[in-house]
């Protein structure tokens with residue numbers, strides 16, 4: 001029988017602890033951040049740094065799936081916060097369905113939490129998390145006003161890849177990417193190996209990628225998204241990152257379902273858009 005308990009971390013962050021026949025998961029209300037997900041009998045599908053102290057208001061937890069909204073990365077206004085403000089805010093838990101041990105949870109960012117100097121638009125943003133033996137996360141935007149707006153966003157998933165030197169990320173054939181502000185470069189071949197800092201914003205990307213790790217293959221698929229970010233900070237950037245151990249780069253990689261660059265979302269009055277990602281171990 002599936003159970004959902006609302007608990008508080010010793011450092012004050014509230015989270016939901018979900019246990020079902022199919023999986024175990026934790027979702028923090030700050031940022032509506034999925035922090036842990038493991039299908040029953042399998043290893044966790046998300047990575048979190050042991051350096052994170054789970055303190056409120058620090059830019060989210062360094063791991064799991066921070067929600068980058070209403071922009072991804074650095075804003076054109078250089079003093080605006082990286083990755084928007086939603087990952088630092090308290091979301092409301094607004095809905096629950098349980099059917100055949102599949103748990104669906106819904107979260108909403110209350111309009112009172114919108115930072116109006118950055119986001120003056122009349123809109124709603126919700127996160128829906130579907131927990132079965134796979135993890136599906138949907139980020140749903142709706143324009144409630146009478147003027148169009150454009151946003152960029154990402155579900156910034158951190159994966160446990162065991163050994164970065166042995167990681168192969170595949171499914172990139174036919175795409176192009178911007179890296180460190182340069183490009184677009186045409187992707188060569190289908191796969192990417194990691195030998196240096198990697199921070200690629202892919203566009204024209206097919207809907208399914210795989211991370212072939214020493215511990216098995218993780219599949220990441222996306223809907224309503226032609227873009228994704230592939231990131232590993234490597235040695236020097238690891239030393240600069242907050243809430244991150246110097247050698248953490250060896251064990252993590254991010255593959256982030258996104259709507260960025262030419263894949264930004266423009267919503268006319270009344271329109272909505274659902275960015276969706278599904279994550280699973282390939283048997």
Ligand SMILES: O=P(O)(O)OC[C@H]1O[C@H](O)[C@H](O)[C@@H](O)[C@@H]1O
Nearest residue numbers: 059073082083199229231241254
């Ligand atoms: O440290 P954060 O603000 O969480 O950002 C972490 C990382 O997010 C993305 O993957 C970006 O592409 C990186 O350039 C950035 O370093």
